[in-house]
Amino acid sequence: MKSGRSPSARGPRATEPAGSVRIIGGRWRNTRLPVPDRPGLRPSSDRVRETLFNWLMPKLAGARVLDAFAGSGALGLEAVSRGAAQAVLIERDVGLAGALGQVVGRLGAESQVRVEAADVLAWLANSPTGRFDVVFLDPPFAEGLWDAALRVLPRHLSDDAWIYVESPRDLAPDVPPHWLPHREGQTRDVRYALYRVPAGQGAATLRGDSHRPDSA
Structure with a gap:
């Protein structure tokens, strides 16, 4: 569930009233996350998220997760609920980022989840190189x-690494050619796909590094 971090429309269901979305599994199962009434904030269905986390379940234990365009934070928080070690949630909308920080505090997850009130593209371009195992x-x-990100x-x-990409049903973003498609699915409005970066093709190899930094 992601927002535009700007007041533009964001595809189907952009005008849904305020509500909530639930964490589906793990230690925070059935916890409700608020979905503010924001133009461009588009809830992903429970079915899509359940399918995605069934695909990812063997990869989550101890993983470091990046939830770009975090919105309600449902994907990043679900990942930690199901065993990921750490998550960074990036959200440009200051109000939404503040709400995410409150949710993290309510869950007592400050040691595992960091919320960044930042533009995703600027953050990715300018922050120190990270080592994320799962990216939403x-x-x-x-x-x-999609292309810029x-x-x-x-x-x-x-x-x-494993990368989940969600887009309109009729749009398949151009991912790097060495990324391997793992699984994909569709709803009436959305295409969702999971890719894997082959071992030896991550940032450490691309930069010639031989170590893995402790933090992003």
């Missing part, structure tokens, strides 16, 4: 940010 990339549909994302990937 679900930008606002109306802003067409995919250009700057690789420097933040660990070897054998």
Whole structure:
């Protein structure tokens, strides 16, 4: 569930009233996350998220997660609920980022979850190189940010990273050619796909590094 971090429309269901979305599994199962009434904030269905986390479940234990365009934070928080070690949630809308910080505090997850009130593209381009094992990339549909995000994302990937990409049903973003498609699915409105970066093709290899930094 991601927002545009700007007041533009973000694809189907952009005008839904305020509500909530639940964490589906793990230690925070059935916890409700607020969905403010924001133009461009588009809830992903429970079915899509359940399918995604079934795909990812063997990869989550101890993983470092990046939830770009975080919105309600449902994907990043679900990942930690299901066993990921750490998550960074990036959200440009200051109000939404503040709400995410409150949720993290309510869950007592400050040691595992960091919320960044920042523009995703600027953060990816300018922050120190990270080593994320799982990345959720679900930008606002109306802003067409897939190509720009995919250009700057690789420097933040660990070897054998997994990347989830959500887009309109009729749009398949151009991912780097060495990324391996793992699974994909569709709803009436959305295409969702999971890719794997082959071992040896992560940021450490691309930069010639031989170590894995402790923090992003």
